[in-house]
Amino acid sequence: MNIKITGTGSCLPDNVVTNFDMAKIVETSDEWIRERTGIAERRISTGETVASLAAKACERALEMAGKSASEVDLIIVGTCSPELLLPCAACQVQASIGADKAVAFDLSAACSGFLFALNTAYSYIAAGIYKNALIVGSEVLSKLMDWSDRSTCVLFGDGAGAAFVEADELANDGKSGIISMVQGSDGAKGMVLSCGQRQVANPYIKENNLPYNNEEYMFSPYIKMNGQEVYKFATRQVPNCIKEALDKAQLTVEDIDLFVLHQANVRIIEAAAKRLKADISKFPMNLDRIGNMSSATIPVLLDELNRAGKIHKGDKLVLSGFGAGLTYGASVIVW
Numbered sequence: 001m002n003i004k005i006t007g008t009g010s011c012l013p014d015n016v017v018t019n020f021d022m023a024k025i026v027e028t029s030d031e032w033i034r035e036r037t038g039i040a041e042r043r044i045s046t047g048e049t050v051a052s053l054a055a056k057a058c059e060r061a062l063e064m065a066g067k068s069a070s071e072v073d074l075i076i077v078g079t080c081s082p083e084l085l086l087p088c089a090a091c092q093v094q095a096s097i098g099a100d101k102a103v104a105f106d107l108s109a110a111c112s113g114f115l116f117a118l119n120t121a122y123s124y125i126a127a128g129i130y131k132n133a134l135i136v137g138s139e140v141l142s143k144l145m146d147w148s149d150r151s152t153c154v155l156f157g158d159g160a161g162a163a164f165v166e167a168d169e170l171a172n173d174g175k176s177g178i179i180s181m182v183q184g185s186d187g188a189k190g191m192v193l194s195c196g197q198r199q200v201a202n203p204y205i206k207e208n209n210l211p212y213n214n215e216e217y218m219f220s221p222y223i224k225m226n227g228q229e230v231y232k233f234a235t236r237q238v239p240n241c242i243k244e245a246l247d248k249a250q251l252t253v254e255d256i257d258l259f260v261l262h263q264a265n266v267r268i269i270e271a272a273a274k275r276l277k278a279d280i281s282k283f284p285m286n287l288d289r290i291g292n293m294s295s296a297t298i299p300v301l302l303d304e305l306n307r308a309g310k311i312h313k314g315d316k317l318v319l320s321g322f323g324a325g326l327t328y329g330a331s332v333i334v335w
């Protein structure tokens with residue numbers, strides 16, 4: 001038993017914020033942002049939430065799949081920016097779309113969130129536990145930004161993407177569905193990309209005994225990033241895990257039709273293509289228009305490609321992400 005993606009959907013806030021708009025807020029320029037990242041504009045929420053964007057993306061994915069919400073077995077939302085700690089965003093989505101019989105939970109793996117959610121849904125379905133799943137990457141990162149920190153606030157955007165996956169009983173030949181997956185985490189380097197919640201606080205804590213009072217941990221309620229360390233990690237780990245996933249699938253770079261990579265920085269994607277000795281035209285990009293939306297980048301790009309008719313039945317795709325945790329992964333799928 002394997003899975004097939006039968007529907008995709010996405011939803012972005014309407015509000016477009018250009019690099020020129022960013023230059024009115026922090027000391028930056030269109031030239032700097034484009035040269036270092038490839039980003040020209042991003043979408044920023046004017047009230048949309050992780051749950052509302054995710055619900056809309058799910059409805060669009062279900063519509064494409066020709067399914068109703070009441071048929072959904074499982075909803076997994078990959079997110080690192082939910083509005084609420086409780087209840088989780090996936091339960092809010094479940095209520096919003098009316099997926100009464102689904103089990104719903106969030107998965108926290110930052111920019112690898114959608115990929116890890118896909119692999120989790122695949123594992124449930126392959127084990128025969130569920131027959132289908134809505135998997136989602138949804139973020140409103142704008143609320144985690146320090147809007148006075150030019151080194152982070154220019155990079156990120158808000159949005160959501162979803163995919164509906166179903167059990168494919170015929171796909172047991174190892175030639176369709178998910179062919180291989182590689183996932184990894186490097187928690188020891190985790191604090192190079194961090195965002196604090198609330199620290200331990202109770203009547204028994206002594207002031208000087210707070211777990212995150214050390215500068216090394218960069219504890220902050222906003223996203224803090226050592227960009228160069230994340231860059232080094234991504235340019236090494238992304239091609240490595242793609243190679244490993246290809247080896248497992250007994251495929252080569254030439255066999256792959258599209259590399260759908262996490263959209264963080266055009267230079268990271270170009271470096272990955274170079275290290276894999278792959279044609280850059282096989283690496284579609286949309287980060288110029290929407291920036292880095294963490295877990296939402298891969299499903300939004302997938303939906304754009306799908307709706308534009310750029311993915312055909314039988315195409316071989318590599319999905320690969322990396323991000324806070326640090327986490328990384330790659331999956332080879334046959335559409």
Ligand code: UT7
Binds near residue numbers: 231323
């Ligand atoms: O989903 C995963 C999320 N994270 C990533 O993917 C991040 C990976 N890292 C990167 O993409 C890059 O490291 C950045 C785009 C974040 C930064 O590019 P960089 O080439 O590594 O620049 P830098 O951090 O070395 O900074 C170079 C200069 C510094 O000035 P000085 O010290 O040389 O005078 C920064 O202060 O650029 C300055 N700078 C800016 N200047 C104009 C930093 N941000 C900005 C800005 N506008 N927005």
